[in-house]
Amino acid sequence: MYILKSSIRNVTRNAGRNILIGMIVLVIAISSCIALSIKQSAKQLEATGLSNIQITGSISVDRQSLMTQAKASGTDVQSLMQENQDLTLAEMQNYATSQYVKDFYYTLSSSVSKGSGLEPVSTSKTTTTANATATTNQITSGQTTSGQTPTDNATKVDVPSGMGTQGDFTITGYSGENAMASFVSGTNQVTSGQVFSFDTADMTCLISEELATMNGLSVGSTIQVINPNATTEVYTLTVAGIYNTTTAATNSDNMRFSTASDPANQIYTSYNTLKAIGGQSISVATVGTDTNGNQTTTALRTQENGTYIFADMTAYENFKTDVTTMGLPTAYTVTSTDVTNYENSLLPLQNLNNFATIFLFLVLLIGGSILVVLNILSMRERKYEIGVLTAIGMKKKNVVIQFITEGFIVTILAILLGTGIGAVASVPITNALLSQQITSLQTKQSTQQSNFGRGGGGGSGQPGQAASVTYIQSISSATDITVVMELIGIGILLTVLSSCGAMVFILRYDPLNILSNRS
Amino acid sequence: MSVLKLENLSYTYHGEQKKVLDELNYDFENGKIYCIMGKSGAGKTTLLSLLSGLTTPTDGKIFFNEQDISHIDKYDYRNRMVGVIFQGYNLLPHLTAEENVQLSMDISGKIFPDKVHHGFKALSKVELGEEKATRRILKLSGGEQQRVAIARALSYDPEIILADEPTGNLDGETQEGIINIFKKLAHEENKCVIIVTHSPEVAKAADVLYELTSVS
Numbered sequence: 001m002y003i004l005k006s007s008i009r010n011v012t013r014n015a016g017r018n019i020l021i022g023m024i025v026l027v028i029a030i031s032s033c034i035a036l037s038i039k040q041s042a043k044q045l046e047a048t049g050l051s052n053i054q055i056t057g058s059i060s061v062d063r064q065s066l067m068t069q070a071k072a073s074g075t076d077v078q079s080l081m082q083e084n085q086d087l088t089l090a091e092m093q094n095y096a097t098s099q100y101v102k103d104f105y106y107t108l109s110s111s112v113s114k115g116s117g118l119e120p121v122s123t124s125k126t127t128t129t130a131n132a133t134a135t136t137n138q139i140t141s142g143q144t145t146s147g148q149t150p151t152d153n154a155t156k157v158d159v160p161s162g163m164g165t166q167g168d169f170t171i172t173g174y175s176g177e178n179a180m181a182s183f184v185s186g187t188n189q190v191t192s193g194q195v196f197s198f199d200t201a202d203m204t205c206l207i208s209e210e211l212a213t214m215n216g217l218s219v220g221s222t223i224q225v226i227n228p229n230a231t232t233e234v235y236t237l238t239v240a241g242i243y244n245t246t247t248a249a250t251n252s253d254n255m256r257f258s259t260a261s262d263p264a265n266q267i268y269t270s271y272n273t274l275k276a277i278g279g280q281s282i283s284v285a286t287v288g289t290d291t292n293g294n295q296t297t298t299a300l301r302t303q304e305n306g307t308y309i310f311a312d313m314t315a316y317e318n319f320k321t322d323v324t325t326m327g328l329p330t331a332y333t334v335t336s337t338d339v340t341n342y343e344n345s346l347l348p349l350q351n352l353n354n355f356a357t358i359f360l361f362l363v364l365l366i367g368g369s370i371l372v373v374l375n376i377l378s379m380r381e382r383k384y385e386i387g388v389l390t391a392i393g394m395k396k397k398n399v400v401i402q403f404i405t406e407g408f409i410v411t412i413l414a415i416l417l418g419t420g421i422g423a424v425a426s427v428p429i430t431n432a433l434l435s436q437q438i439t440s441l442q443t444k445q446s447t448q449q450s451n452f453g454r455g456g457g458g459g460s461g462q463p464g465q466a467a468s469v470t471y472i473q474s475i476s477s478a479t480d481i482t483v484v485m486e487l488i489g490i491g492i493l494l495t496v497l498s499s500c501g502a503m504v505f506i507l508r509y510d511p512l513n514i515l516s517n518r519s
Numbered sequence: 520m521s522v523l524k525l526e527n528l529s530y531t532y533h534g535e536q537k538k539v540l541d542e543l544n545y546d547f548e549n550g551k552i553y554c555i556m557g558k559s560g561a562g563k564t565t566l567l568s569l570l571s572g573l574t575t576p577t578d579g580k581i582f583f584n585e586q587d588i589s590h591i592d593k594y595d596y597r598n599r600m601v602g603v604i605f606q607g608y609n610l611l612p613h614l615t616a617e618e619n620v621q622l623s624m625d626i627s628g629k630i631f632p633d634k635v636h637h638g639f640k641a642l643s644k645v646e647l648g649e650e651k652a653t654r655r656i657l658k659l660s661g662g663e664q665q666r667v668a669i670a671r672a673l674s675y676d677p678e679i680i681l682a683d684e685p686t687g688n689l690d691g692e693t694q695e696g697i698i699n700i701f702k703k704l705a706h707e708e709n710k711c712v713i714i715v716t717h718s719p720e721v722a723k724a725a726d727v728l729y730e731l732t733s734v735s
Contacts, residue, residue: 002622002625002626005625006622006625009614009618010613013613013614014613385611387609388609388610388611389611389626390594391573391597391603391605391609392597392598392603392609392622392623392626392671393594393595393596393597393598393599393623393626393627394594394598394626395594398626511573512568512573512574515605515607515609516564
């Protein structure tokens with residue numbers, strides 16, 4: 001007990017020396033607190049960012065794996081692709097029975113061309129050059145926006161076996177309300193009329209306000225869309241509702257290759273309606289063989305997509321292994337754009353995390369070295385005190401404990417003060433550094449875009465480009481109990497480390513030598 | 520019965536051939552003042568260091584209450600059994616007189632019902648009042664510091680008091696005061712007081728006088 005009392009007394013009586021040591025520890029503590037807070041934020045966001053939100057995922061062909069497989073086995077990639085087509089709805093529904101799936105919905109999407117009296121919304125310079133003037137059974141033009149040659153007759157359309165011609169509109173059929181994520185999130189909102197029925201193929205749809213205005217359409221109006229592969233196929237849909245979209249169709253317009261990708265040109269309908277259209281198209285399609293011997297068809301190209309909803313990240317991870325046991329071939333993979341986007345959004349923070357690790361290491365190395373030297377100097381200065389204490393019978397072990405306790409008191413006080421300052425400073429400093437990281441990343445991407453002739457447009461860009469990722473812009477709190485505990489750990493480590501030199505001195509000193517030398 | 524006994528005690532400095540002390544056989548008893556005199560270099564301070572356990576003899580033994588002190592923990596021996604008054608006082612300057620005294624009591628590990636009161640009492644024995652007792656060491660005169668050193672040595676009630684030139688730099692009046700304290704300790708409190716000194720005045724107060732001669 002007296003050791004603690006003596007230590008406290010010595011700390012207060014030798015303020016100058018202890019303030020000096022305290023200042024060094026304070027600088028270490030503030031720097032470490034900020035670095036650890038950055039690390040903790042990154043760790044927390046990485047670990048918990050997805051844990052509390054629903055995750056959507058899908059199963060798709062793992063092309064990368066197929067290519068590796070093809071390279072290894074020497075087989076043709078194309079044939080491997082043919083063998084591993086996208087999963088059918090039945091297959092997708094089978095995997096949806098996994099216990100980890102919270103919900104499953106599916107969509108059917110296709111691309112259709114404009115029919116009579118319907119013009120797509122477009123700001124692009126490479127828009128449609130000819131209008132379809134088809135009646136139900138007669139088509140005069142089926143111009144596409146992808147620069148393909150206009151054709152007068154569907155039978156003349158040279159359609160590749162696997163891919164269809166791009167139309168003016170994207171039409172998507174949904175299995176249910178939850179599948180319409182943009183309406184669930186509020187990005188899109190029905191402003192007039194109401195949503196179509198999901199249960200029947202009633203040939204009703206939702207169109208955007210812009211499209212409605214441009215074509216003078218209202219609820220109850222009919223629109224005609226055409227199979228871009230066979231312009232004789234005209235389908236009439238009734239407008240059940242008109243929606244307003246807040247999706248930006250802004251600075252990436254000049255990068256868009258098709259009006260079909262314009263948010264205003266999205267036509268929404270039920271899965272059943274689009275399935276019925278697809279079915280009818282197949283029934284009237286012309287099937288042929290191209291010059292390469294591949295089979296061709298003029299049927300409307302449709303793409304089925306299944307989306308699995310998971311309660312959390314754990315369920316998503318479990319699902320990945322569960323589908324393998326359920327028999328999903330290795331050529332398929334489970335992916336989640338939520339997870340990928342989230343991971344990408346963390347990139348600046350992760351860069352900052354790496355920087356913080358190096359910074360922390362340097363601070364501890366340099367700060368620790370200074371403390372060791374200061375403590376050794378301090379021990380030399382206190383040589384007489386050590387001599388007196390041991391001469392009057394204080395055991396060296398107790399002298400060491402007393403000196404270490406003094407170190408702890410100074411260190412802990414400085415660490416607490418440093419943690420307080422660091423905690424306050426960490427959020428604005430982290431956010432400022434994060435902002436610099438984001439700017440740096442965006443500048444790098446912008447330069448890259450520019451170098452490849454994609455034009456300036458710093459943050460916008462091509463689908464699939466990292467620039468389209470919304471980065472985590474700021475953190476709200478960084479210093480938590482873990483950081484405080486880590487800082488206390490650092491304090492203990494620094495004290496023990498810096499006291500090691502002191503301990504050697506104390507254990508080596510002989511009281512008689514010290515006192516007789518002084519005399 | 521002797522409280523401290525030297526048996527053929529010899530000492531040679533490390534790395535030297537010549538003995539500083541050669542086969543000393545002294546007996547020290549409670550209730551007496553012993554003075555060890557001798558010229559400079561005769562080994563007076565060395566003998567005191569040996570008696571206080573700060574160094575170990577090259578040959579021979581020291582017995583404390585018939586127990587060989589080489590078998591006793593030197594720190595326990597110094598903080599409980601002997602009270603050493605060093606020539607240079609060896610007080611801690613950042614502490615007050617009272618704190619210096621109390622620190623020794625703490626280190627001894629002995630239990631005192633009222634430690635603060637006991638500390639002040641030890642200081643009052645050497646005629647230092649509360650006002651002086653609460654001053655830092657460097658705010659005290661040489662004589663006062665010497666008294667604090669004595670009070671510190673007495674504070675934990677050791678059987679033996681060892682003093683190295685306790686009146687070295689003091690004026691006559693102060694010297695007399697210090698000698699009286701030692702007399703009181705030996706004759707009234709039955710302590711064994713061993714003083715290493717050059718001073719004839721101190722020697723006069725001794726009950727037993729040992730003369731150290733340089734080993735030729």
